[in-house]
Amino acid sequence: MTADDDSRHPGEPPREHAFYGRRKGKKLRTAQAAHLAADLPRLAIALDEVGAGPLAALFPQPVRAVRLEIGFGGGEHLVSEAARHPDIGYIGAEAFLNGIAKATARVAERGLGNVRLYGDDVIPLLDRLPPGALERIDLLYPDPWPKRRHWKRRFVQADNIDRFARLLTPGGHFRFATDIEHYAAWTLRQLLADPRFDWTAERADDWRLPWDGWPGTRYEAKALREGRRPGYYEFRRR
Known part of the structure; x- marks a missing residue:
């Protein structure tokens, strides 16, 4: 599907279930391909695993809570957080094969037992997870999706906010980072109007400065090089 193609074939899922973007980029490095073959089978989540029991059972080591990162890119933040919090299980969802390969290699090289990876459109996974699981x-x-005609493809939409509200435990958090001012305003407008969420910021530095332990990402580094200032927004589920 091209960026400008809004048509669907019969039997395709509705628009909110569609993944937009590339699934594969440049050729994988030899080591990345080797990790995919050797390590991804034990890290990958199959949908039929989800909902069959407690979410913590997805992990080979005991975890006290589970967090989800949607679209983890190269896995920099996902792996850093998992290494910092070995008592928490991390599910990383990324449809881009090259990102899955990078994250698989990082998880394997650090020997992390509290990470599982989902390599497809995240919507079916969100709909399969039990309420209050995250x-x-x-x-x-x-x-x-900066063009106005593509705004409907942005992930922060009413249907996905409903999914977040269903999946987050009371007191749980939704964290959003972007270097695009309009997308920040878009997200704030929707979350501030939703009675199920509270914005946690009390002062400007609460959204201007990264969260504690923030490792940075390659996307963030690019934004800073190009003069765009990132924002870090956190919302608490009531």
Whole structure:
């Protein structure tokens, strides 16, 4: 499907279930391909695993809570957080094969037992997860779809906010980072109007400065090089 093609074939899922973007980029490095073959089978989540029991059972080591990162890119933040919090399970969802390969290699090389990966459109996974199953959801530097006719493709939409509200435990958090001012305003407008969420910021530095332990990402580094200032927005589920 091209960026400008809004048509669907019979039997395709509705628009809110569609993945927009490339699934594969440049050729994988030899080591990345080797990790995919050797390590991804034990890290990958199959949909039929989800909902069959407690979400913590997805992980080979005990975890006290589970967090989800949607669109983890190269896995920099996902792996850093998992290494910092070995008692928390992390599910990373990314439809881009090259990102899956990078994250698989990073997880394997650090020997992390609290990470599972989902390599497809995240919507079926969100709909399969049980209510209140997640302590936190991270959406970091998603595609802003800057053209007005493509705004409906942005991930922060009413239907996905409903999914976040269903999946987050009371007191759980949704974290959103972007370097695109319009997307930040778009997200704030929707979340501030939703009675199920509270914006946690009390002062400007709460959204201007990264969260504690923030490792940075390659997307963020590019934004800073090009003069765009990132924002870090956090919302608490009531």
